[in-house]
Amino acid sequence: MALSGLDIFKLLPKTNCGDCGVPTCMAFAMKIAQKKAELSSCPHASEEAKAALGAASEPPVRLVKIGAGNGPEVGGETVLFRHEKTFFHPTGIGLEIRTSQGEDKILDDVRELEGYRAERVGEVLKADLFFISHDSAEKAAFLRAVSLAKANSTKGLVIDCPDEEALKEGLELLRNDRPAIYLRRPLTERDIEMAKTSGASLVITASSPQDLADQTEKARQSGLTNLILNCQGNGLGGAIQNNAILRRSALKKSFKPFGFPLFIRIADADGFESLAASAALLCKYASIIILPRFDKALLYTLFTLRQNIYTDPQKPIQVDPRIYAIGDPTPDSPVFVTTNFSLTYFIVSGEIENSGTSAHLVVCDTEGQSVLTAWAGGKFVPEKIAKFIKDIKLEEKVKTRKIVIPGFVAQISGELEEKLPGWEVIVGCQEAADIPSFVKSVNLV
Numbered sequence: 001m002a003l004s005g006l007d008i009f010k011l012l013p014k015t016n017c018g019d020c021g022v023p024t025c026m027a028f029a030m031k032i033a034q035k036k037a038e039l040s041s042c043p044h045a046s047e048e049a050k051a052a053l054g055a056a057s058e059p060p061v062r063l064v065k066i067g068a069g070n071g072p073e074v075g076g077e078t079v080l081f082r083h084e085k086t087f088f089h090p091t092g093i094g095l096e097i098r099t100s101q102g103e104d105k106i107l108d109d110v111r112e113l114e115g116y117r118a119e120r121v122g123e124v125l126k127a128d129l130f131f132i133s134h135d136s137a138e139k140a141a142f143l144r145a146v147s148l149a150k151a152n153s154t155k156g157l158v159i160d161c162p163d164e165e166a167l168k169e170g171l172e173l174l175r176n177d178r179p180a181i182y183l184r185r186p187l188t189e190r191d192i193e194m195a196k197t198s199g200a201s202l203v204i205t206a207s208s209p210q211d212l213a214d215q216t217e218k219a220r221q222s223g224l225t226n227l228i229l230n231c232q233g234n235g236l237g238g239a240i241q242n243n244a245i246l247r248r249s250a251l252k253k254s255f256k257p258f259g260f261p262l263f264i265r266i267a268d269a270d271g272f273e274s275l276a277a278s279a280a281l282l283c284k285y286a287s288i289i290i291l292p293r294f295d296k297a298l299l300y301t302l303f304t305l306r307q308n309i310y311t312d313p314q315k316p317i318q319v320d321p322r323i324y325a326i327g328d329p330t331p332d333s334p335v336f337v338t339t340n341f342s343l344t345y346f347i348v349s350g351e352i353e354n355s356g357t358s359a360h361l362v363v364c365d366t367e368g369q370s371v372l373t374a375w376a377g378g379k380f381v382p383e384k385i386a387k388f389i390k391d392i393k394l395e396e397k398v399k400t401r402k403i404v405i406p407g408f409v410a411q412i413s414g415e416l417e418e419k420l421p422g423w424e425v426i427v428g429c430q431e432a433a434d435i436p437s438f439v440k441s442v443n444l445v
């Protein structure tokens with residue numbers, strides 16, 4: 001039976017030394033009870049505590065790190081649906097490299113993915129992994145592909161090689177790089193030995209949940225914990241069904257053989273099918289998704305979806321509250337005011353830029369809420385806006401004495417003017433898309 005936070009606290013040293021990264025033993029005990037921390041983070045835990053806590057301190061889905069550099073940490077989830085709390089570790093997105101492609105194409109793909117990044121609402125989005133699949137006859141081709149990826153990338157590597165000798169040599173090249181070994185066939189004692197010797201994680205492949213459970217139990221019994229599960233289903237529907245069974249069993253039934261991150265390799269199909277499959281599986285528990293080819297449109301779409309799913313639903317994405325220069329403003333440039341909800345900031349700043357006008361954008365602290373939500377919640381009201389404008393000493397930074405507020409809060413204009421003597425408050429447009437025409441029609445300075 002799961003232990004409560006109080007039960008766990010009784011087993012801890014109670015010194016509140018903070019070495020676990022949490023200020024008190026009680027707070028640490030609560031984190032263990034919520035499956036957000038592991039007992040191994042407390043260097044002072046007694047053997048008695050380790051034995052007593054045992055399974056209770058294990059997270060329901062193990063966190064696995066691939067790669068020593070920018071490779072992802074995957075797994076570590078505690079809920080089935082993001083609205084129950086949040087998802088913690090975004091799906092690792094990777095690209096398949098086949099040794100039959102030849103060195104030039106491999107190098108091109110590695111460099112393309114390594115250099116590709118997109119920025120959205122202030123976050124830099126990028127891929128995390130390469131999956132190197134040995135599908136040619138020559139051992140040298142596999143080793144060359146591994147060397148090229150290692151030399152030209154800091155991402156994590158998953159390697160798939162049916163030639164055991166070549167695989168061992170590849171692992172030797174990746175010593176200290178924490179790769180993962182993808183197994184095409186059922187797990188053997190030799191695979192277990194290789195994983196232990198090299199420190200690599202194992203991607204275990206099976207055709208059914210029952211087959212998978214048998215293999216992961218064997219790996220667990222041998223002491224391996226860095227496992228990733230690849231349960232191949234019959235088509236997209238089968239893959240989604242299997243993923244749902246595995247994750248639900250891990251979280252709701254505490255079924256340990258399925259308490260690991262989930263791996264998906266997308267089949268090479270046309271662009272729409274690849275997108276549909278990878279998007280559906282990203283939503284349904286894939287911890288790692290390997291794409292069949294480099295495709296910026298596909299990557300950007302998945303990055304956007306991943307960002308939305310792995311954003312904490314209880315914490316809106318925010319930007320720092322301060323004055324932002326849009327374009328190249330001078331003290332005579334107009335002043336706009338808005339909230340610090342990221343989407344609001346990026347849409348408003350983008351439309352001011354589109355208008356061709358340089359401006360000062362005053363972003364008030366509304367705890368990341370959008371304009372109307374913040375107004376309704378008392379966070380974007382005259383008193384707070386006026387205080388913020390005074391705190392940032394806006395009148396020392398600009399010569400104009402006009403500020404533009406969002407059209408949706410036209411009702412606060414009078415009171416805001418009263419709180420900001422000497423300033424004229426102009427009611428702007430309701431939709432950010434109308435900013436360019438608004439700027440042309442009104443004298444803002």
Ligand code: SF4
Pocket residue numbers: 012013014015016017018019020021022023024025028041042043044045
């Ligand atoms: S490291 Fe251990 S003893 Fe120290 S505060 Fe954390 S739980 Fe308590």
